[in-house]
Structures are given as structure tokens and as C-alpha cells.
Amino acid sequence: MFTCVCFLFIVLVGNGEGTTSFKPLSGSIDTLIHLREMFHREDIDDNGIIEYTDARETDIRVDANHDGVYTQEEFDADPDLSGYNQRREWIQLDVNNDGIITHEDTKLIFFLGPPQYNLEQFLEFFANQRSPRRGEITVKSFVLAEENFRLTDINDNGLVSEREFTSVFRVADYNHDGVLQNLELNRYRPLQNVPVNEYCSDVTAGCMVEDFLVMFKESDVNNDGTLGLKEFLVTFGTLMDSTV
Structure with missing residues (x-):
């Protein structure tokens, strides 16, 4: 499943509304560089924002057997999620708790949440899921x-x-x-x-x-x-x- 969907769903369930108010967030330079690389990988059309069309193309790419279903095994094997609490992310993404993630989950997240995110918004939401570390910058x-x-x-x-x-x-x-x-x-x-x-x-x-x-x-x-x-x-x- 498209990595960006993970953070969009976190935003969505974090306050139950699809809108957010947040304090200045920070992260280690190494972490933010890693997230920056993720952002540019998921920004398929290189327009500086991640939107539904990017998510759709990524869904197709990561669905290795093209069956329209993203399983726990595929999720755990996704290198873009390295370093994350994958079990927690899976539970949040499996909206109907049926043990699989489909493109319907992706559509729902983009329908209920903001339609697009720039680099700063992407980093802020992901940084908010990280434990505080020394040597961080905003x-x-x-x-x-x-x-x-x-x-x-x-x-x-x-x-x-x-x-x-x-x-x-x-x-x-x-x-x-x-x-x-x-x-x-x-x-x-x-x-x-x-x-x-x-x-x-x-x-x-x-x-x-x-x-x-x-x-x-x-x-x-x-x-x-x-x-x-x-x-x-x-x-x-x-x-x-x-x-x-």
C-alpha cells in the first residue's frame, strides 16, 4: 500500500475530522532526509504534491501479483516502511478490519481527508509519529x-x-x-x-x-x-x- 496513505489515515483518525491543528514538529536530520526521499518517490508526477492520482499509481505498482489486494505480507515487505511500527500502521490502514487493504481504503482516505499534501505537510505528519530524538530540527x-x-x-x-x-x-x-x-x-x-x-x-x-x-x-x-x-x-x- 502506498506509503502516503499511511500518514493520511493517521491524520484522519487522529482527530476524527480530517482537519488538524499542530504545534511545530521536529525530527532528526537523518529521519527527515529519509522521509523526503519517500515523498519524492510517492510524488509520481513530480509536481511537488501528493494527491489521489499519485496514490492510485503507487497502489498498482506495489500490488505485486496484481490481484487488487494488499496483504500483511506485502505491507511488511515494503522497503519504504522500513523503521516504522508496521503492525500499528497496518491496523490503521485496514479500515474494515478484514485483514486486507484494497484501493477502496485509499479512496476513502482521500475522500474524507485533505486532497493533497506538500513536502512540509508530509514531513510534519510523519514526524509526529516519531519518538523525540537529540539533534532534531524543526x-x-x-x-x-x-x-x-x-x-x-x-x-x-x-x-x-x-x-x-x-x-x-x-x-x-x-x-x-x-x-x-x-x-x-x-x-x-x-x-x-x-x-x-x-x-x-x-x-x-x-x-x-x-x-x-x-x-x-x-x-x-x-x-x-x-x-x-x-x-x-x-x-x-x-x-x-x-x-x-
Whole structure:
């Protein structure tokens, strides 16, 4: 059964209404990265939201023997559910308690709950099912930092190089004076929404590219000259937590 259905049903039964009000949620960086990968796998049409059509296509894909029924064995074997309390999830998904899950369950969940979810909503609901852990960041910070990572990763290879890091600086430096000041700081993607005094040596004089490269080099824990998503989030996602 489509992984997203799991969290949609949790939302649905969590308050009995299909609407939610929730406090800021958090998760470990590793957990949120894993959930992010799940989201993009389930977002079949790559439009940034998970909706009924995505669920239908996933139902077809995971139904290995094409009999229209998702059994406990198939559910337990689903690699996307690794690390979850699968028995609990199964009970929640088997709406009529008949020991199987069919596409009718999926339709019911989308009919009664919200029709679609973006990455932030997806992460918030799944994070809410996780036990608190040390070293967590808020989902909001994760989503903002993840977006900045993707925009800074100009060649879309999953790594941010020092060259890309400085190229985005030059784009943000609207007047081309070699420093970022005032509104220009808000245009520098890797550190949007981060307190300026966290990285700028003299805010009144403006922030130079060297101020940012110090943070880049400190974040590059394996010293390969690039930042992977986890390295990026450890520094920049954590900094955003103080402002969101």
C-alpha cells in the first residue's frame, strides 16, 4: 500500500475530522532526509504534491501479483516502511478490519481527508509519529534549508560546490560591490532566514563572500570541497531553527 496513505489515515483518525491543528514538529536530520526521499518517490508526477492520482499509481505498482489486494505480507515487505511500527500502521490502514487493504481504503482516505499534501505537510505528519530524538530540527527549518540547497545546487548533482556557493553570492550582490547589505542578504539563498550576526563579521559594513566561505568549509566535514544535503542541513538548517 502506498506509503502516503499511511500518514493520511493517521491524520484522519487522529482527530476524527480530517482537519488538524499542530504545534511545530521536529525530527532528526537523518529521519527527515529519509522521509523526503519517500515523498519524492510517492510524488509520481513530480509536481511537488501528493494527491489521489499519485496514490492510485503507487497502489498498482506495489500490488505485486496484481490481484487488487494488499496483504500483511506485502505491507511488511515494503522497503519504504522500513523503521516504522508496521503492525500499528497496518491496523490503521485496514479500515474494515478484514485483514486486507484494497484501493477502496485509499479512496476513502482521500475522500474524507485533505486532497493533497506538500513536502512540509508530509514531513510534519510523519514526524509526529516519531519518538523525540537529540539533534532534531524543526520541519519548517528543514523544508526552508532543503529548498535553499536545491536552488544553490545549480547543476542538480546533489552536491553544493564552493563555486556554486560563491556563484549564488554574486547573484544576490545586486549592485556588484562585493558585499551583501540589507535586502541583498535576504536574497542569498544558502542563508535565507538566518540571523545575520551568525555569519557576518561586520553587518554595518556588509557581508563579504569570505564570511560565508568560512561556514562552507566548516560544514564540509569530509573535506571534499562540496556539501551533501546532510552536511548542508547540519549547519544551515540548524541556524534557521532560531528564526522559524
